Amino acid sequence: MRLHAFPAGLLALGLAATSPAQAHDYKAGPLTIGHPWSRATPGGARVAAGYLTVTNTGTEPDRLTGGAIEAAGRGELHTMSMKGGVMKMAPLADGLAIPQGQTVTLAPSGHHLMFLDLTTPLKKGERVKGTLRFERAGTVPVEFAVESLAAKAPETRSEKGSDAHDRAGHDHGH
């Protein structure tokens, strides 16, 4: 039967069948991209956000320079912070350094991808196709798991110890 003839096909099938809560990783040379995720968008929303971790296991630094999803016109790298009850925003014009031996986290409370000119609303449970652009590793195709409208963290984490915000009872492990 076909089933054992195409392990790669099986793998793809397995990926498509997983729930968005299940962690998913990508390898691009020395980079490991951990669980790219986004959030369901409210009615008529024109923007969405993208979050993930990048671990550089190589010996050279790399740089994340951008990202995109098919459902949006374009993507930009931004950084957000809360200072004294004020949300501060700034574009990361030079991208985001991914130093060798380190894990960089894009999360709601910090660096993130902002997708503009959204053409299709993102719905919880979907996976949306997209890309990440790195200076060295090039363009890497990924899928963003769409979490609930209220999600402040993904339902599961793919990187051990990268985030202490795992919500009790929602950690599906590795």
Add this chain to the structure above:
Amino acid sequence: MATEPRPEPRTASPAAQRGSTLILIAFALALVGIVAATVAFLPRGDRPSALSVVGGPFRLDSSKGGTVDSQALKGKPFLVFFGFTQCPNVCPTTLADLGTLLDEFGSQGGEIQAYYITLDPERDTQEVMREYMASFTDRITGLTGTPQQIERVARDYRAYVKRVPLPGGDYTLEHTLMVYMMDRDGGFAGPLDLNAGHALALKQLRKLVSDGRNT
């Protein structure tokens, strides 16, 4: 917080270092503004008057159609917060979180309305607000108006807002992300704390509704 990204390494390019310095300067300047705003929020003496320094009358277009006049809210405490629909991170999660909280409060017999005032009136028309707010509980009403009306209400509420240009020619907004608890006289009764868990926030709401005013 644990989700804070690691700092850039010291080997960052001169351009990145220059960028970081600029960002630091911007933060420092912003901090001065925030401290000033925080001082403005502090109660003056132990008898805050109904004519509080935070808040003021408004009459704005409602996401549910028609207008909302703060005069009509007299006698009932309410909540106010500011944002905009093209806000990818904290605005939608705050709306969703507050919505869940208000519904929880409702199921316990409490009733309070919240007003989400856009700081981006050029893009957030009444129609945009109608569609957007439909994704959240009915207990939150979106409000918009003319740029002048929005500027006025933001000033009255001492809400910080700054337009930040984006590389692609668009813009985003930096703004105060606080849920204001307003008493039955329209006076400021303090911020609602959504970060310490719903139990505490529900306690704050119960007190606001039972006291009615900030005395």
